Amino acid sequence: MLTAGENDLLCRVEGDAPMGQMMRRYWLPACLVEELPEPDCDPVRVRLLGEDLVAFRDSDGRVGLVAEQCPHRKASLFFGRNEEGGLRCLYHGWKFDVEGKCTDMSSEPPGSTLCEKVKHKAYPVREAGGLVWTYMGPAAEMPEFQRPIFSPREETSVSIFKIFINTNWAQGLEGGIDSAHSSSLHSTDMPAARVPGSTATGTAWARPTTDKSPRLQVQETDFGFRYAAIRRPIQNSATHDYVRVTSFVAPFHIMIPPNNVYNVYQMSVPVDDTHNIIYICAWSDSGPGVDLEAWRKFTGTQIGIDLDRTYRKIDNAANNYGQDRQWMKLGNFTGIRGFPNQDIAMQESMGPIADRTGERLGASDVAIVEFRRVMIKAVRDFMAGKKPPGHGVKAEDYPSYGSWERVVPKTTDWRGFEPYPAKQAAE
Ligand code: FES
Ligand SMILES: [Fe+2]
Structure with missing residues (x-):
């Protein structure tokens, strides 16, 4: 039996909840590798610790995990076009690579430097044991990624x-x-x-x-x-x-x-x-x-x-x-x-x-x-x-x-x- 306060401490993970903040210090499974089967495949919605994200595999096969809402005016990037090295928002065409770097901003006039200044939220990603893993905590506390216990070798x-x-x-x-x-x-x-x-x-x-x-x-x-x-x-x-x-x-x-x-x-x-x-x-x-x-x-x-x-x-x-x-x-x-x-x-x-x-x-x-x-x-x-x-x-x-x-x-x-x-x- 727990008190109501202890139950909340154990269960709640969103926002500043201490359990969610603690979990951010570990590598977490974001989705199955099979959900992103090939370069430029359909993006996937991921929700982790109360945060809405989109996972995608770019033209080179690299996996990105970015905030779902476009930094421009917050349309969902889940509906975006995944092609030619990044995910492009449908609304005004802003485009982001797997690291959240803005690579194109077709709605801005020639000579605009806004694209260089926009950095979209993106989390580091690893693939191992059939899962895509991510780290959502502070960079300074990121532990070294290690293969999961259930997949000690590539061939397991x-x-x-x-x-x-x-x-x-x-x-x-x-x-x-x-x-x-x-x-x-x-x-x-x-x-x-x-x-x-x-x-x-x-x-x-x-x-x-x-x-x-x-x-x-x-x-x-x-x-x-x-x-x-x-x-x-x-x-x-x-x-x-x-x-x-x-x-x-x-x-x-x-x-x-x-x-x-x-x-x-x-x-x-x-x-x-x-x-x-x-x-x-x-x-x-x-x-x-x-x-x-x-x-x-x-x-x-x-x-x-x-x-x-x-x-x-x-x-x-x-x-x-x-x-x-x-x-x-x-x-x-x-x-x-x-x-x-x-x-x-x-x-x-x-x-x-x-x-x-x-x-x-x-x-x-x-x-x-x-x-x-x-x-x-x-x-x-x-x-x-x-x-x-x-x-x-x-x-x-x-x-x-x-x-x-x-x-x-x-x-x-x-x-x-x-x-x-x-x-x-x-x-
Ligand atoms: S809301 Fe995404 S480009 Fe405008
Ligand atoms: Fe059971």
């Missing part, structure tokens, strides 16, 4: 789905570190089975346990925290535990335990105070991983079938997420297809910003409590002039980074287990 197999969600970012994040909900909400897609560990097929992730009330243990780290969810396994329950270790990496990254085929990585990126975009990556650095369309089919996130071209859900609150009560009578737990859709139905039903002042938390909410504690402390420290958690630290410097899952002897201390995810998935 990464398949990503993206969904626009009508809730605050922290609700989405809390879904990803809430181990207990998977045993209820996702019980049809993640059934119990006599398997050695989490096992992926094209239609389900089987798990070696029927235990719905995991015991949770947390450990604070430099980058956030990690936690173990410990369940009774189906086999050898007298001597063994089924342990799932998840890492939270500030400000909004979650390393979810892998299955036998791929690792799973979630980001809940704040669009503004009341919307977020979830990106979930299935990745493997030691095998083929999972094909993009198979990943989107399994998760119910195919564009044109489940999502529109802006990554908004076709089944949504307006039609009760397509919930099928007859299907429930036949044994499906939720009647909602695809585990992200089940999550989103629950998260959006909590309201645009969940009221955390009147919750009744239980033992299975330990990781949720830790997330709030870590991030509220981080943002208060940031307001007092300290660096955000993990800021500028390289991934390889974290000895306890990563996630894993396994049936282990009860004597095993999960904190000492070598966790690097790709190695775990390969074993």
Whole structure:
């Protein structure tokens, strides 16, 4: 349970809100690379931390991310012409390159120097792991860009789905570190089975346990925290535990335990105070991983079938997420297809910003409590002039980074287990 002030501190990201200002000190995902497939392709609207932007790929293949409103008289550059090295506003023809430099001002008389004086707002951009990343903070505090954890090498197999969600970012994040909900909400897609560990097929992730009330243990780290969810396994329950270790990496990254085929990585990126975009990556650095369309089919996130071209859900609150009560009578737990859709139905039903002042938390909410504690402390420290958690630290410097899952002897201390995810998935 939080006070109303703490809830605002955690959730609000627009304008001068401290959480948004802190997030600006990290590299943030702006959109998928596939949204900008080729030079001079259609521009894309991007809204991040309450700021409206336009992403485009110029004639040389470079990506730009600029303020949506033209500096002249504020028409939207989203409608602009993307050609010959820049984005040209339709209204009076001013043109900007990927760095926000004005390169043409056809509406001004010959000899005018106004073009040289106008600098449009543009953020630095990098492409890696299937995403376009940007940095929106002060230049002096920009950390060195490093490849994302889910794509340590150019060749790493990464398949990503993206969904626009009508809730605050922290609700989405809390879904990803809430181990207990998977045993209820996702019980049809993640059934119990006599398997050695989490096992992926094209239609389900089987798990070696029927235990719905995991015991949770947390450990604070430099980058956030990690936690173990410990369940009774189906086999050898007298001597063994089924342990799932998840890492939270500030400000909004979650390393979810892998299955036998791929690792799973979630980001809940704040669009503004009341919307977020979830990106979930299935990745493997030691095998083929999972094909993009198979990943989107399994998760119910195919564009044109489940999502529109802006990554908004076709089944949504307006039609009760397509919930099928007859299907429930036949044994499906939720009647909602695809585990992200089940999550989103629950998260959006909590309201645009969940009221955390009147919750009744239980033992299975330990990781949720830790997330709030870590991030509220981080943002208060940031307001007092300290660096955000993990800021500028390289991934390889974290000895306890990563996630894993396994049936282990009860004597095993999960904190000492070598966790690097790709190695775990390969074993
Ligand atoms: S508003 Fe864009 S050129 Fe005038
Ligand atoms: Fe979930």
